[in-house]
Amino acid sequence: MKFVDEATIDVASGDGGNGCVSFRHEKYKEFGGPNGGDGGRGGHVYAVADPNLNTLVDYRYTRRHEAKRGEHGMGSDMFGAAGADITLRMPVGTIISDAETGEQLFELLVPGEVITIAKGGDGGFGNMRFKSAINRAPRQKTPGWPGEKKALKLELKVLADVGLLGMPNAGKSTLITAVSNARPRIADYPFTTLHPNLGVVRVGPEQSFVVADLPGLIEGASDGAGLGHLFLRHLQRTRLLLHVIDMAPFDESIDPVVQARAIVNELKKYDATLHSKPRWLVLNKLDMVPAEERAAKVKDFVRRLRFKGPVFEISALTREGCETLVKSVFQHIHAEKSAENQPVEIDPRFSESSDA
CATH class of the missing domain: 2.70.210.12 (GTP1/OBG domain)
Known part of the structure; x- marks a missing residue:
C-alpha cells in the first residue's frame, strides 16, 4: 500500500x-x-x-x-x-x-x-x-x-517508541529486520527505503516496543535534499533515537565521524526539540572490521565524535550485539512510559461491525 x-x-x-x-x-x-x-x-x-x-x-x-x-x-x-x-x-x-x-x-x-x-x-x-x-x-x-x-x-506522525536515523546504506533496514517483525526492502545501494517502516520488537511476554525505520538522511536534508526530510516529522514523537553508523563504508575515503556530525546538524536545523531527544549510537557492520582492529576503531570514533551517551557495537547482518541493544532500549522505554499512555476502549458505536 x-x-x-x-x-x-x-x-x-x-x-x-x-x-x-x-x-x-x-x-x-x-x-x-x-x-x-x-x-x-x-x-x-x-x-x-x-x-x-x-x-x-x-x-x-x-x-x-x-x-x-x-x-x-x-x-x-x-x-x-x-x-x-x-x-x-x-x-x-x-x-x-x-x-x-x-x-x-x-x-x-x-x-x-x-x-x-x-x-x-x-x-x-x-x-x-x-x-x-x-x-x-x-x-x-x-x-x-x-x-x-x-x-x-x-x-x-507515526507513533513509534524508537526511531532509527542515519545515512543511506547505514544498515537501518537490516537492523529493523533483525530485531522486529518488519520486512522492508533491503539492497546494496542507497535510498532503498522510500517510506517509513514500522516494526514491533518483542522482548518477552507482553513486553514490546515499536521502532520506525526512516529513509536515510544526507547533508542538507533539513533544506529539502534527499528523501529523509519528508519524514523527519515522524521522529518527533519517538522517545529515543538510535543513530546507526556505518563503520565499514564501501568508499574508504568516507569518514564516519563526518557523516555522524552531518546527521546531528540536520536534526538541530530541522527541530531543536528533536535534536535534544535522547540519542544512542549504534555502530553497525562491525563484522566487516577485522577483529583485532575493532576496539581501536570504536575508541577512536567515539573520541573524535566526543559522544557522551550510550554506544552499542553490533552487526545487524549477523545479529551480533542486537540482543543487548534490544534489552537496553526496552528498559529505557519502559522507564519513560506513564499511566496516561494506556489505551482506551473503543466506543461500541464505532466498532468495525457498526454501520455508522
Whole structure:
C-alpha cells in the first residue's frame, strides 16, 4: 500500500430538518390544535483513531465527506429522524488542522479515541412549540440550523517508541529486520527505503516496543535534499533515537565521524526539540572490521565524535550485539512510559461491525 502522510479533505455535517406547520383534523371539529413536529438534527462527522491503519492514502483520493441532513418535521406530532452520522477512520498519530488558518484542531493519539470534527445542525421547531394560552393556533415554524463545513488538513506522525536515523546504506533496514517483525526492502545501494517502516520488537511476554525505520538522511536534508526530510516529522514523537553508523563504508575515503556530525546538524536545523531527544549510537557492520582492529576503531570514533551517551557495537547482518541493544532500549522505554499512555476502549458505536 502506498504510504501517504498528508492529505486535505472537506467535511460537512448534515443540516437540521425544518419544523412543520400542521393542525389536527378531528371529526366534528373544524380546527384542531397545532401538531407540527420538529425537524431532525443533521448527521455528525466523527473521526476514530484506528490502530489497524498506517497511512492516509484513503483520503488522498476521496476528499469530500458529507453526513446526511435531518428529516423535516411532520404532522401528528411526528419529529423528523436524525441524519445518519459518518465515521472517518484515521491512523493513530493523525493531526487534524484547519486547512485555511493552519490551526491545529485535534490530535488522535490513543487507539480507539473518538472525536467529533463536524457537528450536525439542530432541527427546526414545529408550530406545536409555539402554542400558548394566547396563541392557540400558531403558524410559526423555524428552519433547521445548518451543519458545519470545514476544510481540513490531515498530517500523520507515526507513533513509534524508537526511531532509527542515519545515512543511506547505514544498515537501518537490516537492523529493523533483525530485531522486529518488519520486512522492508533491503539492497546494496542507497535510498532503498522510500517510506517509513514500522516494526514491533518483542522482548518477552507482553513486553514490546515499536521502532520506525526512516529513509536515510544526507547533508542538507533539513533544506529539502534527499528523501529523509519528508519524514523527519515522524521522529518527533519517538522517545529515543538510535543513530546507526556505518563503520565499514564501501568508499574508504568516507569518514564516519563526518557523516555522524552531518546527521546531528540536520536534526538541530530541522527541530531543536528533536535534536535534544535522547540519542544512542549504534555502530553497525562491525563484522566487516577485522577483529583485532575493532576496539581501536570504536575508541577512536567515539573520541573524535566526543559522544557522551550510550554506544552499542553490533552487526545487524549477523545479529551480533542486537540482543543487548534490544534489552537496553526496552528498559529505557519502559522507564519513560506513564499511566496516561494506556489505551482506551473503543466506543461500541464505532466498532468495525457498526454501520455508522
